[in-house]
Amino acid sequence: MPELPEVETVRRGLQPAMEGSKITRLELRRKDLRFPFQPDFAGRLQGRTVASLGRRAKYLLADLDSGDVLLMHLGMSGSFRVVSDAPDEENVMPGAFHHPRSDERAHDHVVFHMSSGPSVIYNDPRRFGFMKIFARSEIENEPFLKDIGPEPLGNAFDAAMLAGATAGKKTSLKAALLDQRVVAGLGNIYVCEALFRSHLSPRRLAATLATKKGEPTDHSKRLVTAIHEVLNQAIKAGGSSLRDHRQTDGELGYFQHSFQVYDREGEPCQTDGCSGIVKRFVQNGRSTFWCPKCQR
DNA sequence: AGTCGAGCCTGCTGGC
């Protein structure tokens, strides 16, 4: 599930419960997620106040009053939900309709009991997600963050930057956009959608975003515009819910209804005047969806 | 050095 729009949706949902609130108790229901929890993981969190909850790429970053930062990644199937208290009860926050079944609760791995009242529960069936604490002073050296490219919705990301980052790359446009060192936070869904909206082929050589002089081409400009549009629309829709993603109140995101190519193999292309059919093929081990007729 | 495939783990879907 979680690409940038889903992680940002989760961040906004967790903010009221976590920001300015103290972690009174941390329940670890297993010793690992993708990786073993660090020694004294719970001890470094309990009694600490979350000064702010931020996001970098697909990572959530909880800034603690101890000078530590808690980094959280949702992997493929991670989700958070906020419940009013006592996670063993069915008392979900008002307005939520999602009451997890007991077999879903088997994957409730971490529970943050917050001084603000509610508990924040991390659920992750596949356990590709992980959590790690590091000192804020070490953020520049944090391996998970240090090579990540610019935020696609930030000022540093524009056509010239994208052209520079892909200059000389022998790989495809699709693979380049999935590379977090080029631009942060895009995953398979939003790369497919952005390429479609910019009418660029996923097979196109990444290096063609720049001229020989290194100037950004029109393609690079179109792509940046498309990335902005698709991410902003998806955040507005609360992300995309395919299998796992839910907002923190249990609501589904609904951007999946706005997909134009992703998971639409065999359906007609939605570009005005195009009679193409959406195709799927496997590129770098991942499904790519595109319209061969209008994406060049 | 840059690029690509394998693997991590569980659950769901479609075909037989």
Place this chain on the structure above:
DNA sequence: TGCCAGCAGGCTCGAC
């Protein structure tokens, strides 16, 4: 109905 292969939104590592 039941079984099993194939597939899934991310990331790192090792091999070329």
